[in-house]
Amino acid sequence: MFDIHSHIIYGVDDGSRSIEESIQLIEMDIKQGVTDIIATPHYYVDHPSDPDRILRRLEALQKQLREQGLDKGIRLYPGNEVLWFESMAEKLSSGEILPLGNTRFTLVEFYPEESWETILRAVRKLRNAGWRPIIAHAERFFALRTAPKGEQSRFSELISQGAYIQLSTDPFGGGFFDSTSRFCKTAVKNDEVHFLGTDMHRPDRRPPVWTAAVNYIEKKADRPDALLQKNAERMMRNEDFIW
Numbered sequence: 001m002f003d004i005h006s007h008i009i010y011g012v013d014d015g016s017r018s019i020e021e022s023i024q025l026i027e028m029d030i031k032q033g034v035t036d037i038i039a040t041p042h043y044y045v046d047h048p049s050d051p052d053r054i055l056r057r058l059e060a061l062q063k064q065l066r067e068q069g070l071d072k073g074i075r076l077y078p079g080n081e082v083l084w085f086e087s088m089a090e091k092l093s094s095g096e097i098l099p100l101g102n103t104r105f106t107l108v109e110f111y112p113e114e115s116w117e118t119i120l121r122a123v124r125k126l127r128n129a130g131w132r133p134i135i136a137h138a139e140r141f142f143a144l145r146t147a148p149k150g151e152q153s154r155f156s157e158l159i160s161q162g163a164y165i166q167l168s169t170d171p172f173g174g175g176f177f178d179s180t181s182r183f184c185k186t187a188v189k190n191d192e193v194h195f196l197g198t199d200m201h202r203p204d205r206r207p208p209v210w211t212a213a214v215n216y217i218e219k220k221a222d223r224p225d226a227l228l229q230k231n232a233e234r235m236m237r238n239e240d241f242i243w
């Protein structure tokens with residue numbers, strides 16, 4: 001399984017604070033069946049991350065895992081999770097923002113209350129600049145939760161504009177009365193989800209959780225394999241596979 005959203009690079013954002021915590025997080029993911037993790041430290045326009053530092057720490061992490069005999073064949077890739085801003089595409093082109101695993105795919109987030117118009121414009125702008133936007137934890141944005149009566153869902157509208165959808169794994173553990181959980185499950189049933197990510201931060205804060213998501217997807221998704229593995233493999237081959 002692929003975890004395309006994580007904060008495992010230590011000391012660069014509000015995720016892992018040390019190499020030990022990073023290793024703990026990676027081990028927790030591996031134990032649940034993950035084989036590939038994309039590291040996606042936050043990038044904010046007024047608090048940009050340093051791509052060289054990310055790459056150096058990713059390498060240090062890989063080395064440490066190998067030396068401690070803990071790597072279990074895990075593959076780690078660099079990336080960023082970017083809070084949308086108007087010149088994001090330029091910063092991707094200049095190399096200041098890391099796309100996912102050196103592909104044309106980029107993980108973009110918004111403020112929870114961001115308007116539908118802004119989200120739509122962001123997708124179009126990134127696409128026009130040749131990038132493939134993946135909406136990070138897409139269940140979080142109020143503007144995407146409901147569409148005006150008679151219109152297609154916001155996810156399917158975004159997909160038709162060239163966006164990919166990533167959901168978090170943890171809401172799948174919620175029950176029927178949890179509206180976020182219901183929303184995520186409906187999106188899976190409607191085949192409007194391309195990727196999953198744990199968005200793991202620290203072993204004691206947002207640890208990775210997979211069981212409920214995997215169980216649900218294996219039972220209810222049309223193509224569980226695509227969601228858990230194949231789409232991410234296609235992304236890593238830089239294939240533009242949107243349907």
Ligand SMILES: [Fe+2]
Nearest residue numbers: 005006081199
């Ligand atoms: Fe995140």
